[in-house]
Amino acid sequence: MTYSFLQQYWWFLISLLGALLVFLLFVQGTNAMIFRLGKDAASRRVVLNSTGRKWEITFTTLVTFGGAFFASFPLFYSTSFGGAYWLWMIILFSFVLQAVSYEFQNKLGNFLGPKTFQVCLVINGIVGPVLLGAAVATFFNGSNFEIMKDTMLDAAHPAVISRWANASNGLDALLDIWNLVLGVAVFFLACVLGSLYEINNVDDEQIRTNARRQLLFNTVFFLVFFLAFFIRTLLKDGYAVDPATGVVFMEPMKYLHNLLDMWYLLVLIIVGVVLLLWGIIFTLCTKTWMHGIWPAGFGVVFVVLALLLCVGWGNTAYYPSNADLQSSLTISNSCSSEFTLRTMAYVSILVPFVLAYIWYVWYKMDRKKITREEIAQDEAY
Numbered sequence: 001m002t003y004s005f006l007q008q009y010w011w012f013l014i015s016l017l018g019a020l021l022v023f024l025l026f027v028q029g030t031n032a033m034i035f036r037l038g039k040d041a042a043s044r045r046v047v048l049n050s051t052g053r054k055w056e057i058t059f060t061t062l063v064t065f066g067g068a069f070f071a072s073f074p075l076f077y078s079t080s081f082g083g084a085y086w087l088w089m090i091i092l093f094s095f096v097l098q099a100v101s102y103e104f105q106n107k108l109g110n111f112l113g114p115k116t117f118q119v120c121l122v123i124n125g126i127v128g129p130v131l132l133g134a135a136v137a138t139f140f141n142g143s144n145f146e147i148m149k150d151t152m153l154d155a156a157h158p159a160v161i162s163r164w165a166n167a168s169n170g171l172d173a174l175l176d177i178w179n180l181v182l183g184v185a186v187f188f189l190a191c192v193l194g195s196l197y198e199i200n201n202v203d204d205e206q207i208r209t210n211a212r213r214q215l216l217f218n219t220v221f222f223l224v225f226f227l228a229f230f231i232r233t234l235l236k237d238g239y240a241v242d243p244a245t246g247v248v249f250m251e252p253m254k255y256l257h258n259l260l261d262m263w264y265l266l267v268l269i270i271v272g273v274v275l276l277l278w279g280i281i282f283t284l285c286t287k288t289w290m291h292g293i294w295p296a297g298f299g300v301v302f303v304v305l306a307l308l309l310c311v312g313w314g315n316t317a318y319y320p321s322n323a324d325l326q327s328s329l330t331i332s333n334s335c336s337s338e339f340t341l342r343t344m345a346y347v348s349i350l351v352p353f354v355l356a357y358i359w360y361v362w363y364k365m366d367r368k369k370i371t372r373e374e375i376a377q378d379e380a381y
Contacts, residue, residue: 006341007331008313010072013348015308017065018136019301022186024058025129026293027051029194029218031098032125032187034118037198037210044118046372050201051194052102053365057358059095071344075147075334076319079162083145084135084170091131098124126187133186137179139311140233140255142320144172147327165323182229188222193300196283196293203369212284219280234259239317241330248317248328258314265306272302 001009030037030051038044070077081088097120104110105117144165166172173179195215199208238254241247251257259266279296282289312318317328335341 001342001345003338003341004332006338006345007335009345010068010335010341011312011318011331012309013351014065014068014072015305015312016301017061017068018308019304021058021061021065021132022189022304023193023297023300024054024061025132025186025190026193026197026297027055027058028098028125028128029187029190029192030125030198031121031194032129033191033194033214034122034125036214037195037207039206039210041114042372043204043207046202046204046370047198047207048102048105048118048121050198050370054362055098055102057362059099062095072336072341073329073331073334074336075161076329079145079147079329079334080135080143080170080319083162083164084143084173086168087131087135087170087173091128091135094124094127094131098128125190129187129190130180130183131174133183134173134179136186136308137176137182137229138173139308139318139320140236140238141176141178142239142322142328143170144168144323145321145327146324147321147329162327178229178232181225185222185225185229188218188225189300191218192222192280193293193296196279196296199283200290200293201366201370203371208290212287215280216284239320239325239328241315241317241328243315246330246333248320248325248330250325254316255310258310258316259306262310262314265310268302268306272299272306275299275302 030047034044034047038047066077066081069081101117101120101124105114110117145162146165147162164170192215195211195218198211199215202208234256235253236255237250237252238258240249240251240254242249259269275295276299279292279294279299282295283292310316312331315330317330319329319334321327321329336344
């Protein structure tokens with residue numbers, strides 16, 4: 001395994017984690033629609049217990065995503081998580097708010113009442129996907145930071161490798177309209193997945209009817225915002241890297257060229273789109289078909305995986321700097337040492353076994369659909 005192969009291998013794993021995280025945002029999508037899916041307290045409790053069995057998987061994937069960046073691309077971790085900390089702290093706080101809300105909403109002594117914590121879940125369902133989408137959009141649109149590797153040898157400025165170029169510390173990402181466009185698209189996608197998940201997971205006709213209604217509404221808005229971002233990204237100038245010198249420069253329609261050069265990514269996007277639309281359309285047209293979450297889920301993973309690989313492979317700067325173009329991060333100038341990447345590559349052999357265990361636990365939890373009777377009889381959220 002060469003150093004270059006290890007860099008690309010670990011970007012693939014990072015991209016796969018990111019793709020799985022976007023799929024698992026169906027929890028946040030459901031949270032955002034609590035009061036639309038459940039019109040009364042009993043039905044809302046059914047909805048919350050459906051996602052209450054899965055929210056920890058989403059949270060764990062988010063933490064693993066950040067941890068994998070720390071281990072494999074530490075310069076990105078220190079630059080983004082350390083520099084744009086307000087953006088990431090708000091995201092993290094919204095997920096912590098989710099955890100507290102699930103655990104305490106129906107506990108004895110909750111003087112605030114269940115509805116207060118359900119409103120907090122709605123906040124998480126909106127803030128989490130929008131800000132995560134905006135953060136990912138900076139991979140295509142750039143952020144305001146500077147890299148100063150020379151200061152590592154300067155006794156007057158010890159260990160100051162990167163700094164944010166303004167006082168916003170990441171909140172400036174929300175001032176770029178195209179970052180917000182992707183953020184809103186991710187939010188509506190989460191709602192689409194949440195509707196499909198509830199239809200599959202809950203044995204309650206009223207909740208399923210409400211979910212189908214929300215599915216159509218959210219699909220339309222998702223397609224509008226995502227297609228606007230996707231088409232604009234393909235046509236805009238991208239951040240290319242000269243492999244011989246490492247110099248970053250602007251290339252017209254860079255991301256379109258990447259997809260054409262790496263045709264297998266384009267195929268992956270097409271297959272993913274077909275699967276996503278298949279899951280949505282069949283669910284809307286066939287009331288007896290409840291399994292749309294699975295083709296749609298695989299489709300989302302394929303599309304997000306291809307987009308993240310497109311922005312990291314093909315001599316592309318995956319975290320461009322708008323403050324100093326040459327500070328832009330690539331998989332070669334921001335990765336760990338060859339020894340670290342190689343050692344972690346051996347450890348990553350265990351990943352399929354972990355995924356198999358998660359699938360088995362998921363299967364056991366979902367073998368029986370959730371009903372109102374089960375919630376009334378068993379311990380529940």
